[in-house]
Amino acid sequence: MGIDCGFDIYPPLERTDANKTRYELFLCEVLEAYGLHLDDRTNPTVVADSDNVVRVNAASECSYIEFMVGEHPRIPRRCQHFLRFSSKVSGRSVAEPHIRIVYKIARQHLGDRVYFWHESNEFGACILQRGCYNWNEIRAAERRIGELGSEENEEQRKPERKETNQNDPHQSSSVPDSDNELYAIQPIQSKGQGIIATSNIPRGTRILLEAPIFKLPDSMGDVDSAESIVLRQVRSLSREQQRAFFALQNVHGRRYSPLLGIVQTNMLPLAGNDSGNGGLFIKASRINHSCQPNAQQMWNSSLSSLTVHALDDIQTGDEITISYISGVSMGYIERQRYLMDGFSFFCACGLCSLPLSARLRNDERLAQIQSIEDNGDLVNPDEVSRRSTEVYRQVRQLFELLEEEGIRDMRLSNACFMAFQIAAIIGDKSRAKVFAEKAYSARKLLSGDDNPVTIAFKRFADRPVDHPLYGARMQCYDSNWEPPQHISEEEFEDWLWNTDGWLLSSD
Numbered sequence: 001m002g003i004d005c006g007f008d009i010y011p012p013l014e015r016t017d018a019n020k021t022r023y024e025l026f027l028c029e030v031l032e033a034y035g036l037h038l039d040d041r042t043n044p045t046v047v048a049d050s051d052n053v054v055r056v057n058a059a060s061e062c063s064y065i066e067f068m069v070g071e072h073p074r075i076p077r078r079c080q081h082f083l084r085f086s087s088k089v090s091g092r093s094v095a096e097p098h099i100r101i102v103y104k105i106a107r108q109h110l111g112d113r114v115y116f117w118h119e120s121n122e123f124g125a126c127i128l129q130r131g132c133y134n135w136n137e138i139r140a141a142e143r144r145i146g147e148l149g150s151e152e153n154e155e156q157r158k159p160e161r162k163e164t165n166q167n168d169p170h171q172s173s174s175v176p177d178s179d180n181e182l183y184a185i186q187p188i189q190s191k192g193q194g195i196i197a198t199s200n201i202p203r204g205t206r207i208l209l210e211a212p213i214f215k216l217p218d219s220m221g222d223v224d225s226a227e228s229i230v231l232r233q234v235r236s237l238s239r240e241q242q243r244a245f246f247a248l249q250n251v252h253g254r255r256y257s258p259l260l261g262i263v264q265t266n267m268l269p270l271a272g273n274d275s276g277n278g279g280l281f282i283k284a285s286r287i288n289h290s291c292q293p294n295a296q297q298m299w300n301s302s303l304s305s306l307t308v309h310a311l312d313d314i315q316t317g318d319e320i321t322i323s324y325i326s327g328v329s330m331g332y333i334e335r336q337r338y339l340m341d342g343f344s345f346f347c348a349c350g351l352c353s354l355p356l357s358a359r360l361r362n363d364e365r366l367a368q369i370q371s372i373e374d375n376g377d378l379v380n381p382d383e384v385s386r387r388s389t390e391v392y393r394q395v396r397q398l399f400e401l402l403e404e405e406g407i408r409d410m411r412l413s414n415a416c417f418m419a420f421q422i423a424a425i426i427g428d429k430s431r432a433k434v435f436a437e438k439a440y441s442a443r444k445l446l447s448g449d450d451n452p453v454t455i456a457f458k459r460f461a462d463r464p465v466d467h468p469l470y471g472a473r474m475q476c477y478d479s480n481w482e483p484p485q486h487i488s489e490e491e492f493e494d495w496l497w498n499t500d501g502w503l504l505s506s507d
Contacts, residue, residue: 006086010132013079023079026109062145070095201314208308212279244282251344272301290321291351298447329370331363385473413442424470432464
């Protein structure tokens with residue numbers, strides 16, 4: 001029986017020029033660590049190091065470098081064939097020190113795709129107990145390597161794939177989503193993987209509905225505790241889910257273990273009954289950021305799933321983006337600092353690429369938006385009663401700023417609901433109804449009509465008096481339920497923001 005130990009390369013390296021170069025450097029350093037050099041490897045005969053630990057067979061695809069210890073772990077000639085380096089290490093085996101030497105070299109050259117594992121799992125929570133592949137997959141891969149002919153014939157059968165991103169050699173080709181024909185996951189220039197629309201997507205369309213593979217509390221204690229929690233969750237996943245998990249981006253490098261780095265990079269916050277928790281989503285984690293996104297992610301606690309809806313009409317071939325700072329109106333410098341600290345990238349979206357003068361004006365408007373949104377007194381019954389006209393005027397300014405910035409995300413639905421609450425506090429039935437309907441429409445666009453918040457907004461649109469603040473400071477003479485009919489849009493806006501019918505105590 002015995003205990004196996006080794007490391008896996010997951011996902012496998014693609015045959016790009018960059019990966020070939022990295023793999024060649026890896027092979028060179030492994031051989032140099034055992035006293036062999038480049039000239040030795042060009043000899044078609046079998047060459048071994050002085051201690052007869054490492055043997056090189058230049059004519060072998062599968063056993064290009066073979067270690068003469070344990071179960072003779074092998075390194076193949078080509079990067080795309082390298083899946084696992086392992087051996088049994090229990091009993092009298094002396095293979096483990098060599099596995100660890102090669103693992104360290106692999107991490108240096110091949111990065112976060114290298115996952116160390118040990119079946120005894122006696123080295124801490126950050127070490128996997130089993131590899132990323134099962135043994136049937138490893139043996140099948142070895143058989144395929146053995147069936148390959150010479151390098152020239154292989155190159156003819158499998159043409160070189162062109163790289164689409166010089167900065168990310170870990171890319172794979174486009175992967176259409178089997179459950180949804182609206183998008184495909186594929187490499188994006190300078191961004192790694194992303195999601196591209198494969199058909200025209202009208203505004204308000206639900207692009208994605210995905211349950212998390214696991215949930216985690218926002219606070220998991222110290223690093224050791226967090227790694228232990230994450231490891232338990234990953235072990236509970238199916239083999240397919242584990243593979244998908246390990247294929248996700250990790251921007252934190254060696255700051256955390258690979259497990260915790262993937263979680264820190266990809267965890268999305270939840271809401272409602274799951275507030276205070278985060279979820280790990282395989283597909284949604286592939287959606288890249290924009291400060292002017294064309295889609296909105298929302299947690300649906302009733303469905304225990306994340307939804308993504310189109311904020312704008314999205315054309316075939318467009319990248320689908322969300323905001324990693326959704327609902328917060330940060331200025332340019334603050335956004336860049338947040339994204340660099342949390343996700344290790346500098347944003348160059350349309351908003352961040354504005355000329356300096358336009359960017360400064362944008363920052364000023366965003367600061368005004370955030371200032372109004374942060375003012376909790378706007379829905380305080382006492383404050384509304386005391387300064388109702390001024391409060392209402394501030395909310396109108398918020399609407400104007402959102403329109404100037406073209407913002408239609410949750411900030412718009414929140415502004416509509418804020419205006420509804422003010423009208424409800426005053427007891428203005430007709431205006432409360434209009435703003436509740438606006439809040440419902442905006443929220444439905446973001447999260448669908450099955451989201452609990454959307455359902456609540458719909459109830460208030462039908463019956464504004466159901467809101468607990470309705471009539472808290474009854475100061476409205478207008479008893480009409482319905483807004484005026486058969487008037488122009490401009491006249492309607494004038495009516496909507498007119499407070500002449502309110503009894504103002506001290507304005």
